[in-house]
Amino acid sequence: MPRVQVKNADAKAFPREFALLHQLGGSDSIESEKLVEAFAIYGDAAAVKSLVEGSDAVEFDAFAKAFAKPSQSALVEGAEGNCLGWAARDSSGTLAPYKFSRRELQPNDVVIKITHAGMCHSDLHTIKGDWGPAKYPVVPGHEIVGIVTEVGSGVSKFKLGDRAGVGVFVDSCRSCAQCGKGEQIFCPKLVYTYNATHYDGLPAQGGYSTHVVIADDHAYTIPANLDLAGVAPLLCAGITTYAPYKDHGLDKPGLKIGVVGLGGLGHMAVKFGVAFGCEVYVISRSKAKEAEAIAMGAKAIIPSGDADALKAAAGTLDGIIDTVSAKHDITALTSLLAPRGRLVMVGLPPQQPTLNHFDMILRNLTVSGSVIGNLAMTQEMLDFCGAHGITADVEVIDIDYVNEAMVRMEAGDVKFRFVIDINKSLIL
Numbered sequence: 001m002p003r004v005q006v007k008n009a010d011a012k013a014f015p016r017e018f019a020l021l022h023q024l025g026g027s028d029s030i031e032s033e034k035l036v037e038a039f040a041i042y043g044d045a046a047a048v049k050s051l052v053e054g055s056d057a058v059e060f061d062a063f064a065k066a067f068a069k070p071s072q073s074a075l076v077e078g079a080e081g082n083c084l085g086w087a088a089r090d091s092s093g094t095l096a097p098y099k100f101s102r103r104e105l106q107p108n109d110v111v112i113k114i115t116h117a118g119m120c121h122s123d124l125h126t127i128k129g130d131w132g133p134a135k136y137p138v139v140p141g142h143e144i145v146g147i148v149t150e151v152g153s154g155v156s157k158f159k160l161g162d163r164a165g166v167g168v169f170v171d172s173c174r175s176c177a178q179c180g181k182g183e184q185i186f187c188p189k190l191v192y193t194y195n196a197t198h199y200d201g202l203p204a205q206g207g208y209s210t211h212v213v214i215a216d217d218h219a220y221t222i223p224a225n226l227d228l229a230g231v232a233p234l235l236c237a238g239i240t241t242y243a244p245y246k247d248h249g250l251d252k253p254g255l256k257i258g259v260v261g262l263g264g265l266g267h268m269a270v271k272f273g274v275a276f277g278c279e280v281y282v283i284s285r286s287k288a289k290e291a292e293a294i295a296m297g298a299k300a301i302i303p304s305g306d307a308d309a310l311k312a313a314a315g316t317l318d319g320i321i322d323t324v325s326a327k328h329d330i331t332a333l334t335s336l337l338a339p340r341g342r343l344v345m346v347g348l349p350p351q352q353p354t355l356n357h358f359d360m361i362l363r364n365l366t367v368s369g370s371v372i373g374n375l376a377m378t379q380e381m382l383d384f385c386g387a388h389g390i391t392a393d394v395e396v397i398d399i400d401y402v403n404e405a406m407v408r409m410e411a412g413d414v415k416f417r418f419v420i421d422i423n424k425s426l427i428l
Ligand SMILES: [Zn+2]
Pocket: 120, 121, 122, 123, 142, 168, 236, 237
């Protein structure tokens, strides 16, 4: 088996290849078969054949050079910067290569070479200005995973070569009452991952880019057993659907849980419910996705377009996690709740919800909302996924496909999350 020898100095010269080595084979070795397979995708197959043949050790710089594959993505005219991303420049939402600069490494920072970035509906809403004027150019992406390629002098949480993740926010003030309670998501100075401004005045740009610089206390460690592409969506879709179970005591074996919608968020809600030992039902317009729901461990689909099916399921569910962002009827959902049942909204429909007051009062129902999750719970969720082997179901794409993927995502045509293979397709 060829072993690739890595020295730290090499890692700095070839951060992309260093990240890829760790992703494929661990610290400093990779099986020859896997190496050849990887080169067929990422690099020069003939070059690797001559490297591997008759050799049981490969120097890292030779390995890295054989991987070097120029990308058209890197051809950005007349731009300066240490980071390459794809940005929207106006509300058309069309993304194109954009060079910009991340901050210099601070003592508590890590540099993460991004390997994968998940595509979230929020990315699309933000770049189109649906939620207010965007701070163009905007590099979206808040489901970020990669490999640590630099660590500041004060960092002990990460070391070179570790896997790391970044979610929906990249900084918080650490001194307000909410931060003091570990409730960073309510910090008035919370810095979102993109379409925001860092405390030093630099624009915050997201994960459709080659690297990110972040304070170590706002980055997450990633279990070694999980596939990085499938981990990326955990940083938003995962925590968004994990937190409602925990915050509302719905994570107990035997509880009956309804999950509304089987998209990027919904399929994660199903996986978590099943892992908690709940009996999970997917509430969807029709039974079309029933085989997929059952394959994920759900019991069945309750078709929301079928009045008889709704009547048969009335009053049976202990909790409902509503992930749907299109207009829909909340009263039809609350009718499914058992006494003291809880409905938690995590989707953002354009209309305000209407409630049936009799239904709510006579059965002590609770309707609540939930937004992503705090630092501690996000790390807990990732560790839980490691222990239970949970990742998102993803379609991995090249960055050059991102505009088409946006169109497909808007149409709900994805199983179940697009993840951009940054490592393969975006080279500075
Ligand atoms: Zn998101």
